Amino acid sequence: MRVIVSECLRGTACRYDGRAKPSAAVQELCEKVDVVGVCPETAAGLPSPRPPAEQRAGRVWLRDGRDVTSDFERGAAISLAKARASAAPLAVLKAKSPSCGVGLIYDGTYTATLTEGEGVFARLLEEEEICVVTEDMVEKCKPSVEHPVAIVLGSGLGRLASLVKPVRRIDYHSIDDFPREARPVAGHRFEATVGTIDGVPVVVYPGRVHLYQGYGAPEVTSLVRHAHELGCRDIIFSCATGYISGNAHKGLGILTDQINFTGRNPLAEWDEINDVDSPFVDMTDAYTPYLRTLARGVADDLGIAVEEGIFAGMLGPSFETRAEAAMLRTLGVSYVGMSVANEVIMARALGMNVLGLTLATNESGESSVTHEAVLAEAASYADDFERLVRGILHLL
Ligand code: SF4
Structure with a gap:
């Protein structure tokens, strides 16, 4: 990559x-x-050291008041040509810089005050639809013993749990809000494993409960809060889904966004909602672009066929009618399933970085499918799924 x-x-x-x-x-x-x-600044021929520069009113100024916008634009254009030639999908740039800053830059007063904005070079990369992040994102996503990666495994994808070198196991029934009477359906186990995969600290949750089983949104999101309490900052949700013909195919997929059709929202039913900064959680990047881009890069490097698309979360348990599948196609949905949507909302409320991986096993609205068939289909993709997750963990 x-x-x-x-x-x-x-x-x-x-x-x-x-x-x-x-x-x-x-x-x-x-x-x-x-x-x-x-x-970009060196590319423009600027020496090092040089006077500091900041952006103000869309232009770049040296501390002594000289307008150096054209130098910065020239350096950004040279660097953009290099970026284009590389076809790299991801850029990690220095935060706050007038060239490389992403989202926040110094405001031109030389008082260390930040304002919303992009560096001259960062803006060009974003216009090319390259995923641009700062070092803060890389550091925040980096796993450690204190911050393991949480992995929630969906139907038929539980084999990944066997890769964990365990340190300890946690019975789901000891987790706050997890329903005491819940028993796993076939393909699931209700025991989390804390340990490592290839040396990367993880907490693996091999199975979940669903709204369609009659549980509430706080219960189906209890594992997310548990992972957060354990210190997890990254969470990978995996699930078996249907695919919407015309927008996706059978096989592995990376979730890019979601539509929550479950009619539920875990934040509306959560007793501790007042403990988060705000219940009005920003969902514009529900699935963390940095993690999605890494996943895509790993898949390409390893020759694993994956598609990307929008996920629709349904209440279930009935599958979609043909009319519903047609509606989802019109809405641009690629994948449809009965988990994940509420979990992602909870994870975002807790400030976690989210990656969604799916295994699309059946065409939504067109073929009747049994849970056993889903498990059998999932098993045939288990190797690719494992390689993909291991590759992502390696890069984090
Ligand atoms: S922030 Fe960007 S332009 Fe500034 S020194 Fe670093 S790489 Fe060069």
């Missing part, structure tokens, strides 16, 4: 103060990917 990276984050002394600003997490990522190093 190719990744565009700000040179100063790699350790190159190219900043205005003549120094580097290395990030250990980014440097570790660089050891595992093909790096396309960029420094």
Whole structure:
């Protein structure tokens, strides 16, 4: 996988103060990917050290008041050409910089005040639809013993749990809000494993309860809150789904967004809703773009066929009618299932980074399918699913 990276984050002394600003997490990522190093300001021929610059009113100014917008635009254009030639899908850029900043940049007053905005180079990359993040995202997603990766496994995908080198096991029935009387359906087990996969700290939840079983949204999202309490910042949801013909095919998929058709929202039924910053949770990037891009890159590197698409969460347990499948096709939905949607809302409310992986086993609205058939189909993709998840864990 190719990744565009700000040179100063790699350790190159190219900043205005003549120094580097290395990030250990980014440097570790660089050891595992093909790096396309960029420094737009150096590309423009600016020396290091040089006077500091900040953006104000859409232009770039040196501290002494000189307008250097054209220099910064020239360097950004040169770096963009390099990025285009590489075809890298992901860029990790230095936060807050007038060239590389993403979302927040210094406001031009030289008082360390931040304002919403993009660096000159970052804006060009975003226009190319390259996933652009700062070192903060890489650091926040990096797993550790204190921050293991939570993995919730769907129907037929439980084999991944056998990869865990266990440290301890947790009976679901000891988890707050998990229904005491719940028993797993075929293909599920109700015991979480804390441990490692290939040395990466994880907590694996091999199975879940569903709204269609009569449980409430707080109950079906109890595993998410448990993972958060254990320190997990990244959570991978996997599920078996139907696919919407015309928008997706049978096989593995990466969820890009969701429509919650369950008629439920876990935040509306959650006793501790007042403990989060705000119940009005931002769902614009429900599935973390950085994690989605890594997953896509891993799949491409390993030659694993995956598609990407929007997920529709239904209450169930009946499958979709033909009319419902046609409606979902019109809405741009690729995958449809009976889990995940409420879990993703809870994870986002808790500030977790979300990756959604699906195994589409049957065509929605067209073929009757049994739970046994779903399990059999899932088994045939188990190797690819495992390779994909291991590859993602390796890059985090
Ligand atoms: S232009 Fe970007 S890569 Fe170069 S020093 Fe500034 S933040 Fe770092």
